Amino acid sequence: MASHGFIRRRPRLVAVTRLHYQPLPRPRFSTTETRKTSSPSAVGTGAVSFAAGLAAGWALYRNGKSDKRVASLETPLTTIITPDLNYLGTSNQIAYTNPPTLEDVTQKLNEHKFTVRGSPGGIDRYDGAQLASNSPCEDAFVHGSFSNPFGAGDEDSKWMAWAVFDGHCGWQLSNLLKTQLMPFVRRSLSGVKPTDKSEVSEEAVQRALKHSFTALDDALVKSATAIIESDLPFAVKARQLEPALTGDCRAVLGQKAADGKWLTTALSEDCTGATPSEIARIKAQFPDEPDVVQGGRVWGLQPTRTFGDGMWKWTAALKKNLRYHFNGLSLPSQTRYKNYKDGPYVTAEPLVTTTQIPDPKEGRPSFLILATDGLWDTMSSEQAVDLVGKWYDRQQKGAVVQPEKRTEDFGPVVLGWKQQCKYEERKATFRDDNAAVHLVRNGLGGADEEMVRGSLAFRYPNSRDIRDDITVQVVFFGPVQ
Known part of the structure; x- marks a missing residue:
């Protein structure tokens, strides 16, 4: 880092951009020591640069009584x-700044909370919250209703959707998915047709959902070569190649059994x-690459089904092009993994x-928990x-939710x-x-x-350590006080 100090002595202007010796008229420089001056009209500046965990520049200007001229700069400044x-x-x-108080903790935990009541489909209530560790937060989420993709337009036939997105190595793709995934899902579902006059089969719905995910990912990953070879300005190319990585989420269902206990059903793996x-x-897909999965990771990547992650899906030649010309990531590569080839590995x-949700009227309430790996x-x-x-x-018992006195x-x-x-x-x-x-609170202690x-x-x-x-997001399929 360059430090700048400016000195003016009748009528000479000298700009000091590096801290080295120059045969100048000798102004007095202020340091950490106290120095006496023999002239009340002495004018001086000091410039210091140092590194102690951070870089900083420091300058001090001292003006005497009989000489009140100041340095003039070659570039204009905004007057403030x-x-x-x-x-x-x-x-x-x-x-030092103070650590959070107990009141600060509660405020922070509730900063991004929300509660939605009376949603379509008999959803009595769902709650949500988010707590960041990264800056900016790499997670994103979406929730809400959308029209029945199979044609019915009444309120009771509306569908509900909830989603959480965990970005890794950045927030770009999770934020993109927040607005782009549902349009792909809706478009894919609207193309599903029943094989007869009966309802659309679950198999057809599942195929449509899979297609919507892979179609969106193809638009993100497989379009890289076309973007590079296009006539778009460089800045536009760089922004379109930017969305990166997501993964690491889970959904579970809680159901109340006849004996009053809550049962856990995994809805995702x-x-x-x-x-x-x-x-x-993965090993069956790459039988000639025995090292493809090591230490719970695929060539260093923990998730195996993700949006983006082009570095695990692109060829070596394309990755080299992106690295040299568009600041792409350099890993994984044969430099670190000698047996690494072209994939795609994820x-x-x-x-x-x-999963069939039990009818709350039967006295078996249930709820869905959808969360990122945090x-x-x-x-x-x-x-x-x-x-x-x-x-x-x-x-349900009307118990007042309040802090418990613990000794x-x-x-x-x-x-x-x-x-x-x-x-x-x-x-x-x-x-x-x-x-x-x-x-969230209980997860933190x-x-x-x-x-x-x-x-x-x-x-x-x-x-992050x-x-x-x-x-x-917690969705209740049953009445909640």
Whole structure:
């Protein structure tokens, strides 16, 4: 970094752009030492650059009584009022920013919460919340209703949709999917026709959903060569090649059994390099590449079914072109993985399941939890269902949701590589009126308020070592107080 100081002595102007010796008239430079001056008209500036975890430039101008001329610059400046630095005080103590208070914690957890009631299809209520760790947050979400894709137009026939998107290595694609995925889904579903006069089969709906995902991903990934070879301006090409990566989400269903217990049903399978079925699928696809899956990752990538991730789908020649001319990522490559070839090694084709929701009128309420891996890093599916189930039961009994008075000492807070944020049943708390916020709080420490405060005291990028972005939606298929 270059530091700039400007000195003017009758009538000479000298611009110092580097800190080196020049045979100039000798002005007095201010340093950290106190120096006496023999002339009341001395004029001086100081310029210092240093690095101590960051780069900084510093300059000081001192004006004497009999010489009030100032430096003139060759480039014009916007006129502003000179800031008064006296308000900073004269202390030799560092003033650190304060960590969040308990009130700050509650405000932060509720900052992006929402509750929607009375939705089409008999959805009584659904809650949502988001807590960022990255800056900006790499998660995104969407929720709402859309017209029946098979033609019926009455209110009761409307469909509902919820989605969460977990971006990795950036927020670009998750934000793009927020607006682009549903149009692809609707278009694909509208093309489904029943084989006879009966309703459209579940198999046809699942095929349409798979097609919508892969069609969108093809538009993102397979269009790269066409974009590069087009006549578009460079800036437009760079922006269209930018959307990158998503993955790592899960959906689970909680159902109340006849005995009052809450049962957990997985609605999605974690598609990662640690999932046995995914390992078998990929190794069967690439039998001549025995190292394709190592340490729970596919050539270093954890998710195995993702949008984007072109670096695991493009040929080596295309990746080299993108790297050299459009600042593309350099990994994975044969430099790091000697047996790496061209793939494509991951896919956007989803695993689709259909699950019958029990009728709430039969006394078997149920709910859906949809969340990014920021939540699942802190708790299991069963723990999440248990937390929401107990929260639901309290709501139905009209119990006031409020902080619980605990006397238990949970011990010292440890957050780092030794221990990241996690849920512990003994620390469960029920103080939030939003089910999604309830899950987020308990994932960060629950009733252990000092752990929750500690988890929010870390800011990006240090926060990424203990917690990920968390996005949660909880949908209730039954009455909620």
